[in-house]
Amino acid sequence: MQFQVEELRRGTWLDEEDERLTTFVNLMGERRWDDLAKASGLRRSGKSCRLRWLNYLRPNLKHGNISVEEENIIHQLHERWGNKWSKIARRLPGRTDNEIKNYWRSHLRKKTQIQQDNTHNQLEDAKEDLLLFQNADHTSAQRSYNYENYHGWSVEDSGGTECNSIDAFEFSLASSPYATRMSDWISDLSNDQSQINYQDECNSIDSSFCFLDWTPDDGLIWDCSAGSLWDMN
DNA sequence: AAACATCTCAACCGCACCTAA
DNA sequence: CTTAGGTGCGGTTGAGATGTT
Known part of the structure; x- marks a missing residue:
């Protein structure tokens, strides 16, 4: 007896795949991605499902252009932490590590050079x-x-x-x-x-990124009026 | 208008780490 | 303690879009 191993789909996600994935994540939660992939009937790997969800389908994601404030944060955090994209992404609600990484490569790296x-x-x-x-x-x-x-x-x-x-x-x-x-x-x-000091105005309508945030692990505060990071350590 | 170059970004890959059995 | 499966992360790829000659 021979088992037919069903080939996994790769490449761009279709709308119906997105819908199905969203339905099953809502049902099963954001974990056990392999199980979720099987249960959903999507011919995708659990890893692929997880990536699609985290980088594209997850609620509260921002899909627009990176604002000046966000760019400043990325620039300064990259100077401080290097290519720690996920760490940097945690400072930018609604942005993914992948997005920030791509943005850095296509915009900021060139600027810095x-x-x-x-x-x-x-x-x-x-x-x-x-x-x-x-x-x-x-x-x-x-x-x-x-x-x-x-x-x-x-x-x-x-x-x-x-x-x-x-x-x-x-x-x-x-x-x-x-x-x-x-x-x-x-x-x-x-x-x-x-200290690269940005003088760009910080009066954007979308001020959600001009947050004052101090967490014990890194002791950083983003000062929106100065457009720079303060190290409280 | 066509050919070529460059850019962008979603998706994939491989590795390291975590966790449960 | 060991092992296998799951997860997170950073690097890389490639298709499509856009710009240039």
Whole structure:
């Protein structure tokens, strides 16, 4: 006697499959997906049913565009946690990890790269400017500096002493008006890198994402007026 | 208008972890 | 303690949509 193993369906879900899945999830709850898949008669794996439900059919899901506020949250949480999509998704009610992951890949990753490239170019320009400045100002100590990475500066004076803070760098420059402007500008740039500060207005009609939320596990508060995260730890 | 390139996003895959027997 | 099935997660794929030449 031979058993005919019924082939599982794959690919895009049909409307009637969605309806059937919804009916059976309401009957059986969001668990035992393999059992649910069999009971429903859907020729889908339990895993596929679970994914379809969680990412598409579940109530209270948002299917629209990601708002500016949501984008800011994603950006900042990704800086903090990296590719912890499910963790980030928990901060954005109605959004799924899959959605956030896709959004990051198609929008924010590119933006971040451009931002980093711009920063790098600006710093390269600054190097050139500073060399010109040094050549023109012989009263200043001979100094060299290097761009260490996009988060910070490393400054080296002629005696080989290295200092890593922007304050030290500013102090190290001569106090001519040009040098002052240069150091102010570099200071701003450094602040921009250490905390990306979005100034986008936070007066959206959909304010459900401008939530103040502090949970003991990560101690983060989203400050909608400032458009940034506060770390309460 | 057609061909090609790029983007988007739903769905799949594989692995790690959890849990119950 | 071991094992098998279920679940969650991050990475990847591929079809369709959209943009560009």
